[in-house]
Amino acid sequence: VAKGRGRGGIEFFESTMHATALRRVRLADELRAAITDGQLQMRYQSIVELGSGRIAGVEALVRWQHPVRGLLTPDQFISVAEDTGLVVPLDGWVLETAIAQVAKWRSTVLGGSDFGMHVNISPLELRSPAFADDVLERLGRHRAAPGDLVLEVTETQLLGEDAQTALALEKLRAAGVGVAIDDFGSGYSSIGYMRRQSVDTIKIDRSLITDLDTDPQQLRVAAAILGLVEAFGLTAVAEGVETPAQAARLHALGCRYGQGFLWGRPVRTRTMSDHLRARAHAARAGR
Ligand code: C2E
Ligand code: MG
Ligand code: MG
Ligand code: MG
Numbered sequence: 001v002a003k004g005r006g007r008g009g010i011e012f013f014e015s016t017m018h019a020t021a022l023r024r025v026r027l028a029d030e031l032r033a034a035i036t037d038g039q040l041q042m043r044y045q046s047i048v049e050l051g052s053g054r055i056a057g058v059e060a061l062v063r064w065q066h067p068v069r070g071l072l073t074p075d076q077f078i079s080v081a082e083d084t085g086l087v088v089p090l091d092g093w094v095l096e097t098a099i100a101q102v103a104k105w106r107s108t109v110l111g112g113s114d115f116g117m118h119v120n121i122s123p124l125e126l127r128s129p130a131f132a133d134d135v136l137e138r139l140g141r142h143r144a145a146p147g148d149l150v151l152e153v154t155e156t157q158l159l160g161e162d163a164q165t166a167l168a169l170e171k172l173r174a175a176g177v178g179v180a181i182d183d184f185g186s187g188y189s190s191i192g193y194m195r196r197q198s199v200d201t202i203k204i205d206r207s208l209i210t211d212l213d214t215d216p217q218q219l220r221v222a223a224a225i226l227g228l229v230e231a232f233g234l235t236a237v238a239e240g241v242e243t244p245a246q247a248a249r250l251h252a253l254g255c256r257y258g259q260g261f262l263w264g265r266p267v268r269t270r271t272m273s274d275h276l277r278a279r280a281h282a283a284r285a286g287r
Pocket of ligand 3: 182183
């Protein structure tokens with residue numbers, strides 16, 4: 001293809017590559033400053049118990065309020081953060097904020113009900129020897145219950161699971177922290193992870209949920225995964241649930257929890273606080 005275009009084509013390609021590299025370097029510089037300047041924001045999306053409609057937890061999802069480009073979602077900066085190691089301070093900020101928030105909700109709106117604050121963890125972090133102690137230190141400092149925290153790790157992260165990662169997960173699980181496999185079914189899904197007891201929750205990827213109510217094969221795949229989840233004594237959360245029909249199918253198949261636009265998009269802290277408070281009042285009034 002480049003042959004016909006001659007030298008100009010190659011130069012164009014190189015300058016495009018150069019521009020992309022420059023853009024990433026600049027984004028990394030901006031992100032470094034953003035983490036310390038308070039440009040990161042948190043959104044929370046509810047995780048709902050399918051049988052009762054109760055909010056059983058939330059997932060913390062980071063946003064970057066960029067001074068020029070506006071509100072950025074993780075797909076616009078996480079890969080740069082991972083390549084530059086900035087994902088460690090970034091996830092540190094997210095962990096700190098989420099743990100402080102769940103401790104606050106526990107003492108105000110949650111009462112004694114079961115609740116899980118889900119936080120996404122990057123692979124870099126999981127391989128750091130200090131990670132488990134860092135999480136436990138943050139929990140202790142905020143007087144948050146380890147059982148109120150669930151760390152989400154992706155299959156790809158567990159794929160190269162080394163001794164260090166296994167040790168960290170074991171230590172956290174022993175302290176009562178939950179561990180979920182995120183985006184299950186989107187990559188190299190392995191029964192090994194389910195069996196090894198290093199995780200307690202499986203989040204079924206959105207790609208397996210989308211066609212659930214129209215494609216009989218998708219339905220059988222979801223049923224098979226939920227069968228494995230049950231066989232290993234794990235808990236399932238379906239991601240990306242957008243229609244009541246999907247929710248009904250999942251519930252019928254024995255999936256306990258769901259997350260998706262059907263119940264709400266990720267919202268600001270204040271909005272989620274109001275939502276949780278309203279739910280608590282309704283529960284007390286027996287509604
Ligand atoms: P994830 O952990 O799988 O998070 C779920 C993503 O799906 C979120 O996108 C959420 O807004 C979106 N989503 C939820 N329900 C629906 C639905 O019904 N339909 C559709 N189409 N989408 C839905 P978001 O917030 O853009 O995050 C994208 C990914 O970025 C996350 O995927 C997670 O892997 C990563 N991420 C988010 N926050 C953090 C963080 O604090 N640290 C790290 N390391 N990664 C993060
Ligand atoms: Mg996640
Ligand atoms: Mg996910
Ligand atoms: Mg997913």
